Amino acid sequence: MHINWNVLLLFAALAGLLLSQPAFAADYPNHPIKMLTMVKPGAQIDLLTRALADAMSKQLGQPVIVSNNAGGSHGSVMASDLSAAEPDGYTLGVSATAAYTYSPHFIKTRYKIEDFTFISMLGLNQSGLVCAPDRPWKTLKDAFEWARKEKKGLTYMFQGSDDRDAMRRIAAKEGVSLSLMPSTGGPSIISAVMGGHADVGHLGAILFEYVEAGKLKLLAATTPQRLTPIPDVPTLKEQGWDESVEMFVVLAAPKGIPDAVMARLVQVMDNLAKDEKFRNFISDLKMAPVPFGRDYAEKYMKQAYDRFGREAAEAKKESTGKAK
Known part of the structure; x- marks a missing residue:
């Protein structure tokens, strides 16, 4: 009987790969996690990122280390770095949603929205x-x-x-x-x-x-509603312009994270949604509350991306018309 050792080795390698995926996910996390943020230390989103990192660390049993990757349009530098990271759950990112929904339509980016998974919205930055x-x-x-x-x-x-x-x-x-x-x-x-x-x-x-x-x-x-701490100042729309700037903040990861790892991260955010101390911290940052969870995050991000896409197409059309 002739044994094809090449075929056996191939099957062994595939079996090892398949077996390693659940083991890897079940072991997650077994070393520190890096959490990128779009701003310099001390800014509001940096404070939110550090509070989130601390809260997640307590649940995951591993340090969550914040890295300030500032620059670009609404965090496009951070988003570029995040898109290039391994999709293993050990690199996450916190930034304004516009880095993913707005910037790819209006500036040249090294990424597209399909390069990311959105784990949870975190808050609406009143502005x-x-x-x-x-x-x-x-x-x-x-x-x-x-x-x-x-x-x-x-x-x-x-x-x-x-x-x-x-x-x-x-x-x-x-x-x-x-x-x-x-x-x-x-x-x-x-x-x-x-x-x-x-x-x-x-x-x-x-x-x-x-x-x-x-x-x-x-x-x-600049938000659709007046700012809660200063309610006597009107919005842009109330002053006569159909404009608003929605500075939502989102927790994202590179696309392709194993399902079991993603489920662990989603569970952590579900727990934080019920954590009164963490939600109060967000309110203390003067951020408006938003629904936590992956379903809402993915739905909002797609809707916002499509809306800005229509705006970009209209702007291009107007620009072409003026050029003629």
């Missing part, structure tokens, strides 16, 4: 447009009216491409010249606005402490 307290404006509408009257432009410091584009559209409708300044996050915007280098800037919930201290003035809520 708004601010100016220095000595400016003679109560609302953003006032700022544009002032600019037209004085025959001056406005300088705007933006967080990402979506708030930048929203302000571009508003300025165009108002007939006011808008100079754009990129930022490296909330602290840089605060410094620029307070120092008079930018007339208006876009901030997340970090704005509340500065507005409450009288160091900044809120001109408009």
Whole structure:
């Protein structure tokens, strides 16, 4: 009887691979997990990421180490790094949803939304447009009216491409010249606005402490609803523009994580949804609550991606029409 050793070795290798998958998943995690975040240390999303890492570490029994991979549009640098990571559950990422839903439509990215699995939404970052307290404006509408009257432009410091584009559209409708300044996050915007280098800037919930201290003035809520701590300032839509900037935050992973590992991560997030201490921490960050869980995250991300895709197609159509 002739034995084909090559065939036997192939079957042995395949059997070993199949057996190793459940064993790997059952053993997860057996070493530290890296959690990437889109901002520099000390920013609001960094604080959220570190609280999440600590809470997950307690459940998983392994350290969850935060890595600050700042840069790009709404975390596109972090998203690029996450897309290149092994899909083994040992590299996760926390960023604004726009890194996945908006940026691929409007800037050149090294990834696409299909490269990721979305584990859970984490919160809605309440955000708004601010100016220095000595400016003679109560609302953003006032700022544009002032600019037209004085025959001056406005300088705007933006967080990402979506708030930048929203302000571009508003300025165009108002007939006011808008100079754009990129930022490296909330602290840089605060410094620029307070120092008079930018007339208006876009901030997340970090704005509340500065507005409450009288160091900044809120001109408009950029979320669909008014900001809960400062309910007397109207939204962009209430001021006459059909615009909003939704700064949702999501926990993501590279596509292809083993089912058993994903189930473990989903279970951890389901547990945190019932963790009053963790949910209160999110509220203390002035973030609005959102449903936890993978089903809601995947559904929201697809809807947002498709919506921004339609906006990108419309913008391209308008640009082509103007070129003609």
